[in-house]
Amino acid sequence: MTHADRGGPAQPLLTVVDLKKHFPIPRAVVRAVDGVTFNVLKGETLGIVGESGCGKSTTARLLMRLLDPDGGEMLFDGETVGNAHSGVAMKEYRRQVQMVFQDSYASLNPRLPIEDSIGFAPRVHGVSAGQARERAHELLAAVGLAPNQFARRYPHELSGGQRQRVNIARALALYPRLVVLDEPVSALDKSVEAQVLNLLMDLKEKFGLTYVFISHDLNVVQYISDRVMVMYLGLVVEQGPVDAIYDRPAHPYTRALLASRPSMDPDKRRTEPPLTGDPPNPVNPPSGCRFRTRCPFSEKVCETTPPPAADLGGGHLAACHMAAVGSGHSQAGKVAA
Amino acid sequence: MSAALKLEPAAPLVKLRNLTVRFVSRDADVAAVNGVDLDLAAGESLCILGESGSGKSVTLRALMKLLPKKAVVEGGIEVAGNNVQAMSESQLQDFRGSTVAMIFQEPMTALDPVFTIGTQIAETVCRHEGISRSAGMARALELLELVQIPSAKRRLAAYPHELSGGLRQRAMIAVALACRPKLLLADEPTTALDATVQIQVLLLLRELQEKLGMGVIFVTHDLGVAGEIADRVAVMYAGRVVEEGPVRAVMKRPLHPYPQGLLGATVHAGLRGQRLTTIPGAPPSLENLPPGCAFAPRCSLAEPACTVAVPEARKVGADRMARCIKV
Numbered sequence: 001m002t003h004a005d006r007g008g009p010a011q012p013l014l015t016v017v018d019l020k021k022h023f024p025i026p027r028a029v030v031r032a033v034d035g036v037t038f039n040v041l042k043g044e045t046l047g048i049v050g051e052s053g054c055g056k057s058t059t060a061r062l063l064m065r066l067l068d069p070d071g072g073e074m075l076f077d078g079e080t081v082g083n084a085h086s087g088v089a090m091k092e093y094r095r096q097v098q099m100v101f102q103d104s105y106a107s108l109n110p111r112l113p114i115e116d117s118i119g120f121a122p123r124v125h126g127v128s129a130g131q132a133r134e135r136a137h138e139l140l141a142a143v144g145l146a147p148n149q150f151a152r153r154y155p156h157e158l159s160g161g162q163r164q165r166v167n168i169a170r171a172l173a174l175y176p177r178l179v180v181l182d183e184p185v186s187a188l189d190k191s192v193e194a195q196v197l198n199l200l201m202d203l204k205e206k207f208g209l210t211y212v213f214i215s216h217d218l219n220v221v222q223y224i225s226d227r228v229m230v231m232y233l234g235l236v237v238e239q240g241p242v243d244a245i246y247d248r249p250a251h252p253y254t255r256a257l258l259a260s261r262p263s264m265d266p267d268k269r270r271t272e273p274p275l276t277g278d279p280p281n282p283v284n285p286p287s288g289c290r291f292r293t294r295c296p297f298s299e300k301v302c303e304t305t306p307p308p309a310a311d312l313g314g315g316h317l318a319a320c321h322m323a324a325v326g327s328g329h330s331q332a333g334k335v336a337a
Numbered sequence: 338m339s340a341a342l343k344l345e346p347a348a349p350l351v352k353l354r355n356l357t358v359r360f361v362s363r364d365a366d367v368a369a370v371n372g373v374d375l376d377l378a379a380g381e382s383l384c385i386l387g388e389s390g391s392g393k394s395v396t397l398r399a400l401m402k403l404l405p406k407k408a409v410v411e412g413g414i415e416v417a418g419n420n421v422q423a424m425s426e427s428q429l430q431d432f433r434g435s436t437v438a439m440i441f442q443e444p445m446t447a448l449d450p451v452f453t454i455g456t457q458i459a460e461t462v463c464r465h466e467g468i469s470r471s472a473g474m475a476r477a478l479e480l481l482e483l484v485q486i487p488s489a490k491r492r493l494a495a496y497p498h499e500l501s502g503g504l505r506q507r508a509m510i511a512v513a514l515a516c517r518p519k520l521l522l523a524d525e526p527t528t529a530l531d532a533t534v535q536i537q538v539l540l541l542l543r544e545l546q547e548k549l550g551m552g553v554i555f556v557t558h559d560l561g562v563a564g565e566i567a568d569r570v571a572v573m574y575a576g577r578v579v580e581e582g583p584v585r586a587v588m589k590r591p592l593h594p595y596p597q598g599l600l601g602a603t604v605h606a607g608l609r610g611q612r613l614t615t616i617p618g619a620p621p622s623l624e625n626l627p628p629g630c631a632f633a634p635r636c637s638l639a640e641p642a643c644t645v646a647v648p649e650a651r652k653v654g655a656d657r658m659a660r661c662i663k664v
Contacts, residue, residue, distance in 0.1 A: 162619075189388035189558065189620075190388065190599055190602050191388065191598060191599060191602045191615065192619065193604070194602035194604070194615040194616075195615045195617075197613055198612055198615060219603075219605050219606065220604050222604075246606070260532040260533045260535065261532065261536075261561065262535070262539065262559065262561030262565045263561065263564050264560055264561055264564045264588065264605060266565075266567075266584045266585045273536050274533065275537075277503070278502060278503040278531070279531065279533075
């Protein structure tokens, strides 16, 4: 039941082009995701960071097709998603793409012993009860929960960290190629968080997985990701290799976000907040560059023109007028490390 | 700093002695806090660090006698010279808000959704200081300016749902500061906030604490928050303070194996590609604490002596304490 690779290692596992999701509310529209374009390469971990309301969880749900997009295109290993005639059908796609949610309790059926929760999807896909149980036990062992001790337990009999391990096991039950992890460690205590992060790294190697890892925790994303995408108000403001983003952030928002991390060193306390105010309401985002209302470098051009993604080399893209030569911003092209 | 203000050896603002809290019901006896001693000087900022179930929030609530009736609270709780345990309900009403105030993690549930921000602040001031409503509103305006809410005058008439998360948290801080408390208790006040807003609120709290000379007890699970705001840190585990000391010392060279493990397990820059060190296992059940050191089952240095008796609090140097027989 494993899935064959089709396009070879160079073809992105998932290509997302101009993906949009707008939620209608009375007399307005929330532009939760407003045209995001990115690739997920085979075998990598793509980290998505951003503050609440930036569209990172909506993006996750769009990737899983738990929500239908209002525009844009998704290609899975080169084939259109959700088109039974010319591409990969929804049922097949969902078998290859699985998700782990933040709330480990709400995402498990409280009335099912965990081995049945893990074996549920294989059963739906036509595996016999005996084989499904066997698979569940294999996976429980793989996530570090001894099957003879845990298989018959119910979710309420487990700790938060153990439940999240069950959710991870369940996501792997169908031999997926891509796992979307939406804040998988945010609800866990620090000592347990480290255990689960180590587990995720082990499983990735063991099963040859590709991860999309969504988090608001910049340190965790830096630790686990190969590439990072920064979102703000429904748009991607910057993406690139993890070292480029963390060492040479080009977008003023990325810089502010990184500078907002509390210092672990009491001798290096922050004295000034990098940004003032809260992110604006996504119902009515600012014209031009959406970050301009909080940006210290905002100029006329930022008000009138949404900045295109400027290529800084090595796959590092930043949607900022200062990063684009000839954009009309007085500091255009001067952005560097 | 506030050090200059407290030259006279006054009684500490907060004095906790052997505080225990148990939640007893028909089928469980949960030992949430198991003998906590803490002192806080006036104008000092203390961070209680701990994971969920460590007893940090219960300790905080005990200081204001906010725990439910079924909680069995024992030990000495003294705040600004008052024996909190012995206070009557009406004494508590005067005490809460004027001497001690608390801010919470979730401002949306802490503020009343059907009253404007201005009304809620003025209500507190009028109740405690017996001033008129218009004087109360004037104070509310001053307070909103103090917590740096932009266009404060307009925001007085705003309802909580009309404010963003960061502004709501500022409004809650304004309510708490309305009667110039000597002690501010903060229970994870920035956990629900976004990164760029969290740092603003942390810096605001630090500034206000220094400006108003309040004592602050901050409860958090985030080492970074402690690093930004605390003078001293107390690390709790299974209802006991396992280590206490000045923030620099504890964060740079913790003595107890639990904070050592916690620092090692905290993801920070420079760990990429390395395996994270973890603390094996999970915290013990508070219904059934192990005898001796509660951390022993997860501790790589544990030896038989650790499970015999709860380790004594050992003083290290002038201002540090750790509950570990190896220290």
